[in-house]
Amino acid sequence: MAPGLTGIVGGRPRVSPVLKPFFFLHPKSQLKVDIHMNGTLVESLSEVEPITSEQHEAPTTSAEETPDTDLPSGPHNYRLEELAYTRSGDKGDSANIGVIARHPLFFPYLKKHLTSSVVEEYFSHLIKPGVQNAVTRYTLPGIHGLNFVLENSLGGGGVASLRSDPQGKAFGQMLLDLKLKGLPDLRSLVD
Numbered sequence: 001m002a003p004g005l006t007g008i009v010g011g012r013p014r015v016s017p018v019l020k021p022f023f024f025l026h027p028k029s030q031l032k033v034d035i036h037m038n039g040t041l042v043e044s045l046s047e048v049e050p051i052t053s054e055q056h057e058a059p060t061t062s063a064e065e066t067p068d069t070d071l072p073s074g075p076h077n078y079r080l081e082e083l084a085y086t087r088s089g090d091k092g093d094s095a096n097i098g099v100i101a102r103h104p105l106f107f108p109y110l111k112k113h114l115t116s117s118v119v120e121e122y123f124s125h126l127i128k129p130g131v132q133n134a135v136t137r138y139t140l141p142g143i144h145g146l147n148f149v150l151e152n153s154l155g156g157g158g159v160a161s162l163r164s165d166p167q168g169k170a171f172g173q174m175l176l177d178l179k180l181k182g183l184p185d186l187r188s189l190v191d
Contacts, residue, residue: 071112074184079177083186084110086172093157095168097175100145105189107144113180119148122178123171128152 028047035043080086080099083106088097099114101107120127120135127134131152138147154168155161165171 071108072184073182076183076185077179077181078183078186079179080114081176083180086175088168088170088172090154090157090167093152093154095150095153095171097148097150097172098145099148099175100143103190104144106186109180109183109186110146111139113183114146116148118178119150119175122175123150123153126150126153
């Protein structure tokens with residue numbers, strides 16, 4: 001197209017505004033949101049109280065590490081793959097592994113047998129030597145899941161790592177090979 005022409009039929013270029021966003025943080029407690037429908041004020045919303053840093057802290061895990069002693073045991077062994085799905089990734093030099101039970105009835109057994117110490121021992125070859133309590137477990141009962149955070153397990157993480165998996169994407173797949181022992185016949189629970 002020749003200079004000065006716009007569109008199919010030509011013509012002069014039009015002036016158009018150049019938008020440039022300016023991002024900033026403003027306290028939520030100082031904002032008021034008005035909702036209008038058809039020109040009528042329907043509702044006004046405002047933050048009741050400012051969010052404190054205490055509300056952002058992760059829940060404690062001490063109660064979650066207490067095993068459920070009421071569960072029966074048995075002679076069966078299962079690979080974690082038979083009982084759960086996993087997904088993993090990274091955040092800096094820490095890996096995150098999510099484990100979700102394939103059936104809600106499997107979840108109590110996962111909680112009992114898949115502790116942070118078991119996962120830490122399984123991944124001990126990848127965790128930086130000398131790190132104490134490198135694995136933290138969080139329980140997600142609403143989705144029948146567990147979340148494990150492995151500190152200092154990626155060799156620096158991202159571009160700083162010389163490992164073949166610097167972002168821990170394969171950690172979940174590796175954990176699926178873990179063999180859980182001393183379980184009852186769990187397949188009969190879901191049949």
